[in-house]
Amino acid sequence: MSGITLYNYDLDENCYKVRILLSMLGLEYRTVAVNTFPGKEHMTPSFLARNPAGSLPILEEGDLTLFGAEAILAHLANAHDPARTWLPPAGAEFARVMQWLVFSAGELATAVAARAHALLDAPGDEAALRRGARKALRAMDDHMTARGFTGAEWFAADRPTIADISLFPAFALSRDFGVDHDEYPALRRWTGRFRKLPGFLTMPGIPDYH
Amino acid sequence: MTFAQGWHPVALSTSVEPGSSAGTHIDGKELVVWRDNSGVAHVWEDRCPHRGMKLSFGFVRGDHIACLYHGWQYDTGGRCRYIPAHPDLEVPATITVPVFTTVEALGMIWTSAEPGASRSPPPAEAAETLPVRSLYVDRDAAALFQALSANLPSPFTGVGGASLTPAGDNLCRIAAGDDRLLVGLQQLDAGRAALHVVIEGPGSIYAGAGQAHFLGWTAGLRYALEHGSIPAQIAKAEAV
Numbered sequence: 001m002s003g004i005t006l007y008n009y010d011l012d013e014n015c016y017k018v019r020i021l022l023s024m025l026g027l028e029y030r031t032v033a034v035n036t037f038p039g040k041e042h043m044t045p046s047f048l049a050r051n052p053a054g055s056l057p058i059l060e061e062g063d064l065t066l067f068g069a070e071a072i073l074a075h076l077a078n079a080h081d082p083a084r085t086w087l088p089p090a091g092a093e094f095a096r097v098m099q100w101l102v103f104s105a106g107e108l109a110t111a112v113a114a115r116a117h118a119l120l121d122a123p124g125d126e127a128a129l130r131r132g133a134r135k136a137l138r139a140m141d142d143h144m145t146a147r148g149f150t151g152a153e154w155f156a157a158d159r160p161t162i163a164d165i166s167l168f169p170a171f172a173l174s175r176d177f178g179v180d181h182d183e184y185p186a187l188r189r190w191t192g193r194f195r196k197l198p199g200f201l202t203m204p205g206i207p208d209y210h
Numbered sequence: 211m212t213f214a215q216g217w218h219p220v221a222l223s224t225s226v227e228p229g230s231s232a233g234t235h236i237d238g239k240e241l242v243v244w245r246d247n248s249g250v251a252h253v254w255e256d257r258c259p260h261r262g263m264k265l266s267f268g269f270v271r272g273d274h275i276a277c278l279y280h281g282w283q284y285d286t287g288g289r290c291r292y293i294p295a296h297p298d299l300e301v302p303a304t305i306t307v308p309v310f311t312t313v314e315a316l317g318m319i320w321t322s323a324e325p326g327a328s329r330s331p332p333p334a335e336a337a338e339t340l341p342v343r344s345l346y347v348d349r350d351a352a353a354l355f356q357a358l359s360a361n362l363p364s365p366f367t368g369v370g371g372a373s374l375t376p377a378g379d380n381l382c383r384i385a386a387g388d389d390r391l392l393v394g395l396q397q398l399d400a401g402r403a404a405l406h407v408v409i410e411g412p413g414s415i416y417a418g419a420g421q422a423h424f425l426g427w428t429a430g431l432r433y434a435l436e437h438g439s440i441p442a443q444i445a446k447a448e449a450v
Contacts (some may be wrong), residue, residue, distance in 0.1 A: 142429065145343045147419040175267075182233045182398075183346035187223035192230055207278055209269040 216379035219394030338394030
C-alpha cells in the first residue's frame with residue numbers, strides 16, 4: 001500500500017488524467033468518491049481546506065496534499081517512476097512536457113469548461129467555449145501533424161509522457177460538447193496509439209471497444 | 211459539385227489506419243470512412259440501421275465494422291452479419307448500410323455516389339506521393355478554392371512562381387518551382403470545407419523538411435481565409 005488517496009469524481013476528466021497515470025504506473029491507491037454533481041461537495045469547507053481552488057482532483061500522499069491534475073501527474077511521475085519515462089528529467093524533453101502540461105491547464109481548460117457546461121450544468125457561453133476548445137484542439141492537431149513528418153508519435157518526447165496523458169481526455173471526450181473528431185486526423189491517430197498503452201483505462205464517454 | 215456527381219476526396223490515405231474509422235461529410239451527408247484490417251478503405255453512410263447511431267463512433271474488427279451501441283457487425287459489402295444479442299440468428303440479408311464506390315488514388319481516399327462503373331476513377335497514375343495534411347476550415351469550398359488560388363505556395367525545391375491547373379473532379383495540381391502538389395477539395399456541409407494536400411514527389415527529397423514547408427503554407431492559407439491576407443514575414447528575433 002503506497003498510501004495514496006485520490007479524491008475522485010468519475011465524470012471529471014481531470015480526475016481521469018490521474019487515474020490513467022496511476023494505472024499506467026501500476027500504483028495502488030484509495031479513492032474517495034466526491035459528490036461533485038449535483039452535490040457540489042468539492043465546494044464545501046472540508047474540501048476547500050484541502051484545495052482552496054475548489055476543484056478536483058485532490059491527491060494525498062503522506063504529508064502532501066496536492067491539487068491540480070497537472071501538478072499531481074508531475075508529482076506521481078517524479079516520485080514513482082524512477083526511470084523518469086513519464087517525466088523526462090532534463091533538457092528539451094523536460095521543457096516540452098512542461099509546455100504541454102501548461103497548455104493543458106491553460107488553453108485546453110476551455111474544453112474542460114465546454115464539457116462541464118454541456119454535461120454538468122456549469123455556467124458559460126456555449127458558443128464561445130466551443131470556439132475556444134476547437135482552437136486549442138486545432139493547435140494540438142497542427143503540432144501532431146508536424147511531429148508526424150519526423151516519425152514522432154507523441155507530443156513531447158519519443159515516448160508517451162504525462163503531457164500525452166494530460167492532453168488525451170479533452171480530445172477523447174470532445175463529442176460530449178459537440179465537437180466531433182472529423183477535423184483532427186493527427187489527433188485521431190495519436191488517440192489510437194494512446195488507447196493501446198499498457199494500463200490504459202476508459203471513463204464514461206470514452207468507450208471500451210469489445 | 212454535389213455528392214451525386216463525380217469523385218470526392220474524403221481523407222488522406224495515411225489518416226485512416228487499418229482497423230480504424232472516422233466520420234466525415236460531403237454536402238451535408240454524413241459518411242463513415244473506415245479501413246479494414248487487410249487495408250481496404252470503405253466509405254458508407256454513417257448510420258447503423260438499427261438505432262441510427264453513427265458507425266464512425268464504432269470500431270473495426272477484422273473485415274467488419276461494429277456499431278458502438280449494440281455491436282451489430284457489418285461486412286465489407288455493408289451487410290449485417292452478426293447481432294450479439296442474437297448470436298445464433300442468421301441475419302436477414304435486408305439489414306444493410308448504403309455503401310459508396312471507394313478507391314484510393316494519389317494518396318487520398320475517394321468516393322462516388324454514382325453507380326459503380328459509370329465514370330472513370332480519379333487519376334491513379336501519380337508517382338510517389340507524400341502526405342502534407344487535410345486542412346479543415348469554416349468556409350464553403352468555393353471560398354476555400356478562391357483563397358487557395360490567391361495564395362499559392364513558394365517552392366521547396368527550385369525557383370519560380372506557382373500555378374494551379376484542374377486535374378479532375380475536385381482535384382487540382384499546383385506547380386511551384388520544381389515541386390508538384392495535388393490538392394483535393396471537399397465540401398463538407400454548408401460553410402465547412404476541407405483541402406487534402408499531398409506532395410507529388412519522392413520521399414528522398416520531401417520527407418520531413420519538404421512536408422513541413424508545405425504544412426507551413428497551409429497554415430498561411432488558413433490564416434488568409436480567416437483574416438483576409440497573409441502578413442509579411444515576421445522579422446527574426448534580434449539579440450538584445
